[in-house]
Amino acid sequence: MVRFENVGLRYGMGPEVLRDVTFGIPQHSFQFLTGPSGAGKTTLLRLLFLSLKPTRGLITMFDRDVASLGPDQVAALRRRIGIVFQDFRLLDHLTTYENVALPLRVQGMEEASYAAEVRELLGWVGLGEHMHVLPPVLSGGEKQRAAIARALISRPEILLADEPTGNVDPRLARRLLRLFVELHKTGTSVLIATHDIALMDQFDARRLVLQDGRLRIYE
Template sequence: MVRFENVGLRYGMGPEVLRDVTFGIPARSFQFLTGPSGAGKTTLLRLLFLSLRPTRGLISIFGRDAAKLDPNETAALRQRIGIVFQDFRLLDHLSTYENVALPLRVQGREEASYRAEVSELLQWVGLGERMHVLPPVLSGGEKQRAAIARALISRPEILLADEPTGNVDPSLARRLLRLFLELHKSGTSILIATHDIALMDQFDARRLVINQGRLTVYD
């Protein structure tokens, strides 16, 4: 589904922050991306979400060369990728329910067709009583759960998550990981960026370790 071949990235004239990165995301796979702070995990996720272009190398997503995509094609491919940003990126003028439903609205679906689906997912992540409040009222953990629900609601083919359990307690972290696993069983490829070794040790999953801009794969 995704292939990186000798990908490098630098900002301006500075040194490369990613160097010769080569790896793939197979269909129906579950993987962790880990490494120290500042190693390049978030940068790699941004490349995967097509919000950055590499300085060199090839990125292929769903069989398409990312360098040759026009804006409309990029937008279409992004609809097949769910992403949980570390800074949440909720829209403050929309309620929790409206934020989670937004990807379905963008797809042109009528609210009657997804109202129950959105409400059920919000109940599952523990936000059933908070679905009509605005994001500024939510705690950090509640914003995290809302961002995860928004990424999951359209059942993406690939889910990218940047520290998705960083603002929740251990019990809810395990619950959220089980949700990711259920999504994986239904056919979605999952890539979770985390520095939580104890959390990763609970799952038998491939690890992509990034350090000083270079990636090593451990099956």
């Protein structure tokens, strides 16, 4: 679904943060992306979400060279990708329910057609009781789950998550990971950035390890 060939990225005039990165996101895959703080995990996810362009190398997504895409095509491609940001990016003036429903609303869907699904998904991530509150009153873990629900509501083909368990205790972290495993079972390709080795050890998945800008793959 996605292929990186010798991708390099630098911010401005800075050093190359990613160097010769080659890997893929196969259909129906479940992978971890790991490496020390500052190794470039978020940067790699931003490339995958098309919010950064590579400074060299080739990225193909759904059989398209992403360098050749115009803004409309980028928007269309992004709709096939769900992302959970490291800093959540919930809108504080919208309720949990409204935040999760937002991707569908901006696509012009009628509330009646998605209300039940949004409620069900919020129940699934354990936020059924918090549907009508604003994000500032949610705990870190609850915000995280709201961000996960928002990423899932449009049924993406690829789900990217940046430290989705960074703000929760180990038990909830395991539960959230199981949720991603369930999602994977429904056919979604999942890529999770984390530096929680203890957590990764509990799941049998391929590991993409970033170190000094280079990516190594451990099956």
